[in-house]
Amino acid sequence: MRYALRRVLGVIPILFVTWTIVFGVMQLIPGDPVNLMLAGVPASQEVRENERRRLGLDRPFLERYVTFLGRAVRGDLGESYRSRQPVTRMISEQAGSTLELAAGGLVVGLGAGLLLGMVAGLKPNTWIDTLCMLVALAGVSLPSFWIGMMLIYVFGMTLAWVPIVGSGLAALVLPSITVGLFIAGGFARLVRSSIIDAMGQDYIRTARAKGLGWAKIAFKHALRNAMIPPVTLLGIQIAVLVGGAVVTENVFARPGLGTMLVEAVLNKDLPLVQALVVYTTAAYVLVNLLVDLLYGLIDPRVQVGRA
Amino acid sequence: MGNRMRKLMWTTALALSLTPVMALAQAGDLAIVFADDSTSDVTFDPRVTQSRHEEQVIAQVFDQLVSADADNKKYPGLAKSWTMAPDNKSVVLQLRDDVTFHDGTKFDAEAVKFTFDTIVDPATGSQGAIDMIGPYEGSDILGPYEIRIRYKRPFPTAIDSFSENELSIVSPTAVKKLGGTGFAQAPVGTGPFKFVSWEKNKQIVLERNPDYKWGAPFYSTQGPSKVARIIHRFIPNAATRVAALESGEVHYTDLTPPLDMRRLGDSSKYDTMTGVASGVPFSLMFNVSRGPLQDIKVRQAFMYAVDRSRLSQNLFFGYAKAAWGPIAPSTPAYWKGVEEYYKFSRETAGKLLEEAGWKMGSGGIREKDGQPLQIYYPTLLEPETSVALQADLKRVGIDLKVENVTKAKQDELIINNQYDVGGIRWVYNDPSVLRIPFDSGNIPEPGKFKFNWMRWKSPELDKVLAAASTAASLEERTKLYADAQKMIMDAAVFMPIHDQIQTIASSKKVVGARFAPGNWQVRLYDVRPAN
Amino acid sequence: MTLPFPVAAPLVTSDLTRSQRALRFIRRFARHTGASAGVAILLVLVVCTILAPFIAPFDPTETDVGARLSAPDSIHWLGVDLHGRDIFSRIVWGGRYSLAVGMATVLLALVVGSTIGIFLGYRGGRVDAIGSRAIDVLLGFPSVVMAILVVAVLGVGLVNVVIAVAIAQIPRFARVVRGAVLVVKEQLYIDAARAIGANGRHIMVRHLVPNVMPTLIVLGTLNLGDAILSTATLSFLGLGAQPPAPEWGAMLNDGRDYMRYAPWMMFFPGLALFLTVMSVNLIGDRLSHLLDPRARNK
Numbered sequence A: 001m002r003y004a005l006r007r008v009l010g011v012i013p014i015l016f017v018t019w020t021i022v023f024g025v026m027q028l029i030p031g032d033p034v035n036l037m038l039a040g041v042p043a044s045q046e047v048r049e050n051e052r053r054r055l056g057l058d059r060p061f062l063e064r065y066v067t068f069l070g071r072a073v074r075g076d077l078g079e080s081y082r083s084r085q086p087v088t089r090m091i092s093e094q095a096g097s098t099l100e101l102a103a104g105g106l107v108v109g110l111g112a113g114l115l116l117g118m119v120a121g122l123k124p125n126t127w128i129d130t131l132c133m134l135v136a137l138a139g140v141s142l143p144s145f146w147i148g149m150m151l152i153y154v155f156g157m158t159l160a161w162v163p164i165v166g167s168g169l170a171a172l173v174l175p176s177i178t179v180g181l182f183i184a185g186g187f188a189r190l191v192r193s194s195i196i197d198a199m200g201q202d203y204i205r206t207a208r209a210k211g212l213g214w215a216k217i218a219f220k221h222a223l224r225n226a227m228i229p230p231v232t233l234l235g236i237q238i239a240v241l242v243g244g245a246v247v248t249e250n251v252f253a254r255p256g257l258g259t260m261l262v263e264a265v266l267n268k269d270l271p272l273v274q275a276l277v278v279y280t281t282a283a284y285v286l287v288n289l290l291v292d293l294l295y296g297l298i299d300p301r302v303q304v305g306r307a
Numbered sequence B: 001m002g003n004r005m006r007k008l009m010w011t012t013a014l015a016l017s018l019t020p021v022m023a024l025a026q027a028g029d030l031a032i033v034f035a036d037d038s039t040s041d042v043t044f045d046p047r048v049t050q051s052r053h054e055e056q057v058i059a060q061v062f063d064q065l066v067s068a069d070a071d072n073k074k075y076p077g078l079a080k081s082w083t084m085a086p087d088n089k090s091v092v093l094q095l096r097d098d099v100t101f102h103d104g105t106k107f108d109a110e111a112v113k114f115t116f117d118t119i120v121d122p123a124t125g126s127q128g129a130i131d132m133i134g135p136y137e138g139s140d141i142l143g144p145y146e147i148r149i150r151y152k153r154p155f156p157t158a159i160d161s162f163s164e165n166e167l168s169i170v171s172p173t174a175v176k177k178l179g180g181t182g183f184a185q186a187p188v189g190t191g192p193f194k195f196v197s198w199e200k201n202k203q204i205v206l207e208r209n210p211d212y213k214w215g216a217p218f219y220s221t222q223g224p225s226k227v228a229r230i231i232h233r234f235i236p237n238a239a240t241r242v243a244a245l246e247s248g249e250v251h252y253t254d255l256t257p258p259l260d261m262r263r264l265g266d267s268s269k270y271d272t273m274t275g276v277a278s279g280v281p282f283s284l285m286f287n288v289s290r291g292p293l294q295d296i297k298v299r300q301a302f303m304y305a306v307d308r309s310r311l312s313q314n315l316f317f318g319y320a321k322a323a324w325g326p327i328a329p330s331t332p333a334y335w336k337g338v339e340e341y342y343k344f345s346r347e348t349a350g351k352l353l354e355e356a357g358w359k360m361g362s363g364g365i366r367e368k369d370g371q372p373l374q375i376y377y378p379t380l381l382e383p384e385t386s387v388a389l390q391a392d393l394k395r396v397g398i399d400l401k402v403e404n405v406t407k408a409k410q411d412e413l414i415i416n417n418q419y420d421v422g423g424i425r426w427v428y429n430d431p432s433v434l435r436i437p438f439d440s441g442n443i444p445e446p447g448k449f450k451f452n453w454m455r456w457k458s459p460e461l462d463k464v465l466a467a468a469s470t471a472a473s474l475e476e477r478t479k480l481y482a483d484a485q486k487m488i489m490d491a492a493v494f495m496p497i498h499d500q501i502q503t504i505a506s507s508k509k510v511v512g513a514r515f516a517p518g519n520w521q522v523r524l525y526d527v528r529p530a531n
Numbered sequence C: 001m002t003l004p005f006p007v008a009a010p011l012v013t014s015d016l017t018r019s020q021r022a023l024r025f026i027r028r029f030a031r032h033t034g035a036s037a038g039v040a041i042l043l044v045l046v047v048c049t050i051l052a053p054f055i056a057p058f059d060p061t062e063t064d065v066g067a068r069l070s071a072p073d074s075i076h077w078l079g080v081d082l083h084g085r086d087i088f089s090r091i092v093w094g095g096r097y098s099l100a101v102g103m104a105t106v107l108l109a110l111v112v113g114s115t116i117g118i119f120l121g122y123r124g125g126r127v128d129a130i131g132s133r134a135i136d137v138l139l140g141f142p143s144v145v146m147a148i149l150v151v152a153v154l155g156v157g158l159v160n161v162v163i164a165v166a167i168a169q170i171p172r173f174a175r176v177v178r179g180a181v182l183v184v185k186e187q188l189y190i191d192a193a194r195a196i197g198a199n200g201r202h203i204m205v206r207h208l209v210p211n212v213m214p215t216l217i218v219l220g221t222l223n224l225g226d227a228i229l230s231t232a233t234l235s236f237l238g239l240g241a242q243p244p245a246p247e248w249g250a251m252l253n254d255g256r257d258y259m260r261y262a263p264w265m266m267f268f269p270g271l272a273l274f275l276t277v278m279s280v281n282l283i284g285d286r287l288s289h290l291l292d293p294r295a296r297n298k
Helices: A002-028 A033-037 A045-054 A061-073 A087-122 A127-141 A144-158 A170-199 A202-209 A214-226 A228-252 A257-266 A270-298 B003-025 B052-061 B109-120 B158-162 B172-185 B238-246 B258-266 B296-305 B308-316 B336-340 B346-355 B383-394 B407-415 B431-438 B459-469 B474-491 C018-030 C033-050 C087-123 C125-140 C143-154 C158-186 C188-196 C200-236 C248-256 C264-291
Strands: B031-036 B066-068 B074-076 B079-084 B090-095 B136-143 B146-151 B193-199 B203-208 B229-234 B270-276 B279-286 B366-368 B374-379 B399-404 B421-427 B494-498 B501-507
Touching: A002 A061, A002 A270, A002 C125, A002 C143, A033 A045, A033 B407, A087 A127, A087 A170, A087 A228, A087 A257, A087 A270, A127 A170, A127 C033, A127 C200, A127 C264, A144 A170, A144 A228, A144 B238, A144 C200, A144 C248, A144 C264, A170 A228, A228 A257, A228 A270, A228 C143, A257 A270, A257 C143, A270 C125, B031 B052, B031 B238, B052 B193, B052 B203, B052 B229, B066 B158, B074 B079, B079 B158, B090 B109, B109 B136, B109 B146, B109 B172, B238 B258, B238 B501, B258 B270, B258 B501, B279 B431, B296 B346, B296 B383, B296 B494, B308 B383, B308 B494, B336 B474, B374 B383, B374 B407, B374 B421, B383 B399, B383 B494, B431 B459, B431 B474, B459 B474, B474 B494, C018 C033, C018 C264, C033 C087, C033 C264, C087 C125, C087 C158, C087 C200, C087 C248, C087 C264, C125 C158, C143 C158, C143 C200, C158 C200, C200 C248, C200 C264, C248 C264
Parallel strands: B031 B229, B374 B399
Antiparallel strands: B066 B074, B079 B090, B090 B146, B136 B146, B193 B203, B203 B229, B270 B501, B279 B421, B279 B494
C-alpha cells in the first residue's frame, strides 16, 4: 500500500516537468494563437487585439508561465483559447468516445492476440505456428489508416453491414478492429514465446508426467505463468492506443481525445494541449502501476516493491 | 458485469444507433437529421461567432430585426418597419410586440439595446458581429417597442446589417443568468427552434418552438414548423456524410462532393441544391513586394496561363464555375466588368513572359539571368487546386512550387514575407469585405498578422474603399465598389480562381429547405414531408 | 513497436573465419521461408526504386485530365487518379520516398539513441537514474502524437517528418542500448581491460560497441518498418510529403474522398506500403531469432 502511494506521489514531479516542457515547446510553434483561433476569417484588427488581451497573450512569457502554474497547482487547468470552456470539462466530455475505442481495440487485440499466440505456442515450429506468426506480423505491418479505409469501403459502403456513422456498438466494430489489429500482432508474439517458456518448465513436465489432460495443462498452468510478459506489454500499449486513436478517429471521423489533441496542437491551444498531455502521462504512469500490482495477482512469487 | 447490466447496455446502444431511423418512421412527428462538415464548433452565441458552421445552428434558433431571403430581399422580421435618418447616421425601428424568447422573456426594445450594447463590449469577445455592427454608437429606447440605433458615422447599409445572423437578438435574461460561456453552450433566441442539447463533436438537438408565429412572409409555413426536432450531426468526412444519407441515417448533407451531387441528383431518391456563396471566391493573392511577381507582366501571364473554366470543370464537375473578380456574383455590388479580364490564352501568357525577359530554359522552366522562374505557393486550402495550377503553369514555363503548410506555418510565412502567392476564400455577404485584403494599412508586418498578402499599397484604392464604406446612398456605394473592382483587376494583383459553392443533397422524403442570404446556411423552418 | 529485448551475447564464439561465419549466417537466415520472401519483396522494391525511370510507363506527375479516375486497364495497370496521373508509375516512384525516408529516420534515431544509451549505461549513478526515468516517460508518450508535436514546431515537410519520427524512436534505442551496456559492463573482461590500464573511451570502443551491434541491427530493422509506417501516416495526415510528390501516404489521402468512385486510388498505394513494411518486418523477425540467444535455442 505504501509502495502504491509512493508511486502515485512520484507522478507529481513527472507531471510538472512534462507540463513545463509542453509550455516551452508550444511557444516554439510558429503562429499567433489569436489568428489560429480566428481560423482565417476576415476579422478586423480591433477584434484581434481584444482577443489577445482577453487571453492574456499581451503579457510577457514568464509572467504567463507563473500565472498558469499558480492556477494549475490549485487544480485549475484553465480554459481553452478557442472554445472558452474549461479544458477539464472538454476532456471529460470527449474521453468517453476514446475510452470506448480503446476498450474495443483492447478486446479485439487481446482476443485475437491471445488466440494466435496460444495456438502458435502450443504447437511450436509447425506450419500452424508459422501461419499464426505470419498473421501476427501482418497485424503490425498493416497501415492502420489503410485498413480502416478498406474496412469502410468493404463493410460500410459495399456490403453495408455496419453503419458508418452513429454511436451504437455496431459503429464501434470497424474502428475497434482497426486499432486491435496492431495490438494483436505484438501481443500474439509475446504470448507465444511465454507459452513456449512455460511449457518447458519443470512443473509442467511434472504435470504432464502425472497424466493431466493437455487442455488443462495449457489453460491452468501454462497460460497463467505465461501472462507476465504480455501484461507488461499492456502497460506500454496505452501509448499505442492513444496514437492509434489519432489515426483511427481521423479515418472514421469519430470524435475523441486523439482528434482533440491534434487540433489543439495545430491551433496552438496551449491550455488544452497541456491538460491533454498531463492526463495522458498520468494515465500511463497509473496503468503501469496497476500492471505492477497485477503481477502480484498472477504470480505470487513476484513481490511488488522490491524491484 | 451482470447480465441485466449487459442487456441494458445493448439496448441503449441499439436505441442510440436507431434513433434517427426511427424518427424517420413517425411521419406525424417529423424529425430531420442534418449532416454538417464540422467538429470544431465552440459557440452558438451569435454575438461571438465567426464560423459559418456555427451559424447553421444559429440560423434555426434566432431571428433578426430584418429578415432577408436568399436573394437578399429584405422583409420585416422582429422589426415591423424602420426609418433611416436622411444623414444615414441613425435608424428608428418599430418592433413586434407579440414575440417571446424561448425562456419566456418578452422581446422588446430593451432586448435589442442589450444585444447591441454587449456586442461592442470588449468583455463579450465578439469575433464577427463587432465587424458587422458598423460604427455603432448607442441605442435610445423610445418606447417599449420602439428604438433608435445611432452611429458615429453614416452607415447606409445599417438595414442590411440587421439581417445578418451575427446581429440576431439574444435573450437578456438568459445571458445574465448563464454568463457568456454558459450562453454559448445553451443559446436562447426567438427563432423557430429551441436549443435542447449538445453532445460535443457528435450532435446537437433542436426542438420546435410551439409558440412561433412571427416567421418572415416569404416562408410557406406560418406558425410553428412542421419539423418537430432537428438533429444536427457532425460528420467531418464527406464520403461518410454521403454514405449516411444513402443509408437513411441523415436527410441533408452539406458540402457534398460534386461527383456525389451528380450521382444523387440523377437518382430518383434525392434532391440537390447548389448555392454560389457570396464573398470572396477562392483566389490567389500575388505578393508584389518580392521575386518575379513584382513585374505586372509576370502576374498577368500567370493569370492568362491558367484555364480557369476547365480547372473548375475538372475539379468540381460543373458545380463551381470559374471566378473572375474579387467578389462573387452573388455578393451585392458585384461588377460584371471583371468577366472580361485575363481570359485563358497560353500564347498571351508566353508573349508576356518573353517581353518580361523570361526565356525558355532547359527542362521547360523559363529563366532570366540564370534564375529559374520559380514561384512559391504555401498551400493551406484546396491542395488539389494547387496541383491543377501547377500543371497549367508548367506548360508556359512557370515552376509553381507548392508546399502544404499548417495554418501556423502559413501565418509565419505571411508575417515574415516569405511567400510569393497566398490562397484565400471568405463567405461574406457584403462588398465591404474588400477592405480587409486591399487596405494599405493591412499589410502584414512582424508580429502583426493582417490580410493584405499582396503587400500592395494603392492610396487611390484606399480612398475609393473608404468612400464606399461611408457612402451616403446605395447608388453611390455601388458605383464606388465597381471602381474598386476595376482598379484591382487592372493592377493584376489578385487572381480569382473559382466560386465557392455550398452543395446540399437531401432525401426526397422532405422538401422546403432554403438558403439563407449568402448562400451558405440552410434554413430548415420551412421543411415538411413531401407528399 | 516496443518489445522488451533480451541482450545479445557476442557472436564471436568459434574459431571460424569471418567469411565462413557470414556464409553460415546467411544460410541459417534463408532457411526461413518467410524471411526469404521478405528479402525477395524488398529486393524487387529496391530494384523498382532504382530503375523507376525505366520501369514506370508514365511521368508520375504528368496530369491527363481526360483519363482521370479511370479504372485499371491495359494502359494504366493500376488505374488513374483525380488529376489523371498513372497510379502504377506513382507507386513505383513513390518507393523512393518510403525507403529513403524510413532508412534516414532509423539511422538518425539509432545514432542519437545509442549515443544516449551508451552514455547513460556507462556513466551510471544519478545521471543514469534521471535519464532512464526520462526515457520511460517519453516511451509512454504516443509516438504519433510526439511526431505531430515536433512537426508543428518544425513545420510540414519530409525532412521534418524524418526528424519528428526519429525523435519519437530515440528513447527505444536509448533504453535497449543502455540495458545492453549495463550487462556488458558487468562482464569480467571489462574489468580485466581496466586492470591492464585502458582508459574509459578505449573500453567503450573496443568492447561495448561490437557487443551491442547485433541488438542494434535487430532493433534497427524492426524500427525500420515502424518508421516507414509512421512517416506515411504523417503524409496521410497532410504533414509530410508535398504535392506533386508520389508519396504513398499522401496518395492514400488523395484517394480518400474518391473511395466510392476510384477505390484503386487508395487500394494500391496501401498495398505497396503494407508489402514493404511486411517484408522489412519478416527480415527483422528472422534476424532477431538468429541474433537473440534466447530465441536461438528454439
